[in-house]
Amino acid sequence: MGSGCSTFGGDNLPYDPKVISVKHFDIHRIVGQGGFGKVNAVVRKKANPPKWLAMKTLSKAMVVNRNCVSMIWNERNLLTQIRSPLIVRMHHTFQDPYNCYVVMDLLLGGDLKYHLRFTRKEGFPELEAKFYMAGILLSLEYLHGLKILHRDVKPENVILDDKGYPRLTDLGISVQTNSLRFQSRSGTAAYMAPEIFRGTTDHGTPSDFFSLGVLTYELLFGKQPWNGGVRSHLEKCPSVVKDFSRITPHSSRAVHFFRQSI
Numbered sequence: 088m089g090s091g092c093s094t095f096g097g098d099n100l101p102y103d104p105k106v107i108s109v110k111h112f113d114i115h116r117i118v119g120q121g122g123f124g125k126v127n128a129v130v131r132k133k134a135n136p137p138k139w140l141a142m143k144t145l146s147k148a149m150v151v152n153r154n155c156v157s158m159i160w161n162e163r164n165l166l167t168q169i170r171s172p173l174i175v176r177m178h179h180t181f182q183d184p185y186n187c188y189v190v191m192d193l194l195l196g197g198d199l200k201y202h203l204r205f206t207r208k209e210g211f212p213e214l215e216a217k218f219y220m221a222g223i224l225l226s227l228e229y230l231h232g233l234k235i236l237h238r239d240v241k242p243e244n245v246i247l248d249d250k251g252y253p254r255l256t257d258l259g260i261s262v263q264t265n266s267l268r269f270q271s272r273s274g275t276a277a278y279m280a281p282e283i284f285r286g287t288t289d290h291g292t293p294s295d296f297f298s299l300g301v302l303t304y305e306l307l308f309g310k311q312p313w314n315g316g317v318r319s320h321l322e323k324c325p326s327v328v329k330d331f332s333r334i335t336p337h338s339s340r341a342v343h344f345f346r347q348s349i
Contacts, residue, residue, distance in 0.1 A: 115127060142191075143190075173222050175255070176191060192248070197247055209309045213307065227292075230261070301349075312331075
């Protein structure tokens with residue numbers, strides 16, 4: 088793994104201020120567990136002022152065994168282009184013989200899935216949900232401006248920073264295409280647009296906004312709008328939109344936003 092933010096580095100090399108490696112960081116406690124390894128809070132040595140960051144350790148063996156090399160490279164290449172305060176930022180990437188390392192913003196506010204499960208079990212107040220949805224909408228518009236489709240908008244991919252702002256994360260299955268159209272069934276089933284399920288036509292920016300609509304429902308009600316498999320998803324979609332508009336205790340603006348997204 089190379090880096091758009093730094094050069095190659097290896098942990099078996101002596102400290103070199105011009106070549107980023109693990110030796111450039113003071114490694115502190117584990118703050119998370121990713122699919123390919125741990126995530127540590129770290130501080131860059133000699134940084135003034137000191138800044139806390141997150142270092143993801145990706146086991147090369149696990150990445151290869153799960154056929155995820157292209158996904159890891161894809162996310163790295165996309166993140167090198169992104170400079171948005173509402174999308175997690177990558178600062179460095181480097182490797183040693185056994186692992187790849189990604190140094191990113193340290194976000195400790197918890198993801199929206201955590202908050203839905205533990206702090207907002209019945210859903211968020213509309214004003215709070217509106218704040219988060221506005222941030223996610225702006226981050227999607229930024230990505231679309233770069234011809235990038237996120238393709239996996241869901242609660243666990245939105246993490247709050249230390250000021251409470253939402254940050255969109257996880258661009259592993261995102262795609263960059265000049266036409267902003269793509270044909271591949273990938274993502275998380277509960278948040279997939281019908282055109283992705285059917286797989287018969289290209290999908291584009293509306294599919295990201297559909298996922299945003301599902302997330303809107305979940306933030307407001309504390310639950311997903313449908314359960315079950317693909318058939319349940321497709322069959323319930325029209326009735327969910329109708330019922331949301333008819334019985335929701337939320338404002339007409341919330342209803343309009345949900346209907347426009349779905």
